[in-house]
Amino acid sequence: MQERNQLAATRGSESLAKVANDTSRPATLPAVDIYENATGITLLADLPGVSKDRLSIKVQSNELLIEGEAAVQVPAEVRLVHNELREPLFRRSFTLGHDLDKDNITANLKHGVLTLQIPRLREAQPRKISVNVT
Amino acid sequence: MATYPFFDSGISSALDTLQQLDKILRGSTAPSNLRSTARGDFPPVNVGVCADSIEVVAFVPGVDPEALEVTMEKGLLSISGERREEEPSGQTTLYARERARGRFSRVVELPSDADPENIQARYTDGCLCISIGKRESAKPRLISIQ
Numbered sequence: 334m335q336e337r338n339q340l341a342a343t344r345g346s347e348s349l350a351k352v353a354n355d356t357s358r359p360a361t362l363p364a365v366d367i368y369e370n371a372t373g374i375t376l377l378a379d380l381p382g383v384s385k386d387r388l389s390i391k392v393q394s395n396e397l398l399i400e401g402e403a404a405v406q407v408p409a410e411v412r413l414v415h416n417e418l419r420e421p422l423f424r425r426s427f428t429l430g431h432d433l434d435k436d437n438i439t440a441n442l443k444h445g446v447l448t449l450q451i452p453r454l455r456e457a458q459p460r461k462i463s464v465n466v467t
Numbered sequence: 468m469a470t471y472p473f474f475d476s477g478i479s480s481a482l483d484t485l486q487q488l489d490k491i492l493r494g495s496t497a498p499s500n501l502r503s504t505a506r507g508d509f510p511p512v513n514v515g516v517c518a519d520s521i522e523v524v525a526f527v528p529g530v531d532p533e534a535l536e537v538t539m540e541k542g543l544l545s546i547s548g549e550r551r552e553e554e555p556s557g558q559t560t561l562y563a564r565e566r567a568r569g570r571f572s573r574v575v576e577l578p579s580d581a582d583p584e585n586i587q588a589r590y591t592d593g594c595l596c597i598s599i600g601k602r603e604s605a606k607p608r609l610i611s612i613q
Contacts, residue, residue, distance in 0.1 A: 364565040368555050375555065379566055381510075381526035381593035405471035405594055407522050411515035413472050418511045418526055421473045445528030445593015 360424035363399070371459055373452035374433065380423050381445040388442060390449070392435050398426045399447065471515065471524060509567040510546070510595075512575060518607055521581055521599045525573065528593030529566075535590065537597060539583045546595065547572035580604075 366377040380388065382403025391398045403421040429435060434452045441448045510527040525546050527535070535548040552568045577599060585600030 364567070366552075366564050366566050367562040368559045369562065370555065370557050370559045374562075377566065379528045379593075381528040382524075384592050403473075403526075403592075403594070405524050405596060407469055407471045407515070407517070407596070408520070408598070409517045410469050411471055411517045411522050413474070413513065413515045415512070415514040416473060417508070418513055419474055444530065444590075445526075 358422055359420050360400075360422040361418065361420045363401075363423040363425055365425065371453075373450060376427075376447075376449040376451065378423075378425065378447045378449075379445065380442070380447050381418075382421065383423065383442070383445060383447075385442055388447065390438075390440055390447075392429070392438065395429045395431070395435075396426055397429050397438075397449075397451075398424070399449075400424045401447075471513070471522065473513070509571050510573060512546070512573055514575060516578075519601050521577060521601065523575055523597040523599065525595040525597070526593065527571075527595050530590075530593075532590045535595060537586070537588050537595070539577075539581075539586055539599070542577050542579065542581065542583075544575040544577055544581075544597065544599070545572065546575070546597075 364379045368375055378399060380399075380401045380403070382405050383401035384404070387404060388401040389398075391400075401423045403418070403423070429451070432453055434454045437452050439450045510525045512526075513524045515522045515524075523544060523546075527546075527548065527550070529552075530548055530550050534551070535546070538545045538547075547570070549570045550568050552566070580601045582600040582602045586597065588595060588597045590596075
């Protein structure tokens with residue numbers, strides 16, 4: 334029974350790896366809130382247990398990748414009896430539109446919540462175009 | 468100090484399968500645990516045991532520690548609080564709203580050897596870690612052979 338479970342688990346992670354294809358570890362999809370206003374996009378992601386040094390935010394071509402690993406310190410060796418959060422690695426990626434300014438993204442991490450501000454490129458910000466009557 | 472484990476390849480894997488099945492079936496008329504209903508899945512909770520304590524971790528990011536409440540009564544550990552979200556001001560378009568908001572509450576049934584007099588809680592990086600001591604009588608002891 335136990336062996337069969339383990340086999341199932343290995344096969345499960347293999348197929349996940351194929352989906353993710355760049356990384357072999359299965360990960361948890363963090364919950365996000367995304368909204369946009371005139372200046373840009375704000376993204377909030379729940380990353381409980383992730384400290385600043387275990388968080389990585391990468392922008393490659395037009396993809397934004399957020400990866401962070403939760404770590405919780407306990408006084409002694411702990412044996413798990415119940416676990417709802419199974420994969421401490423949080424990973425989620427987004428494609429960035431061409432109207433966004435990839436070089437000026439700001440990130441803030443507080444109490445396990447990541448806030449990303451992705452500004453729009455200046456020329457992509459809404460402008461009122463005045464019509465000249467000739 | 469040690470790091471909290473997130474997976475256990477032992478006996479729990481068989482239980483996990485049952486729990487997952489329970490989650491799937493919850494939408495139907497199948498019986499579920501009274502104290503963990505389908506809506507009550509925020510925050511996720513992990514429970515671990517070590518030689519002299521029970522370590523409960525609730526993953527509650529973005530909460531003011533003042534707004535968290537931990538109580539222990541009759542072997543039940545309750546974690547409740549409220550997550551207040553600042554609504555974006557001005558004209559905005561909302562694309563995703565997956566993060567839990569508002570009041571939440573979780574109840575964890577503790578083993579009978581938990582000591583209600585000896586509880587410590589701390590909040591770091593959005594994780595609420597609660598350490599409940601075990602009663603002296605329940606701790607493992609080495610018995611000397613005469």
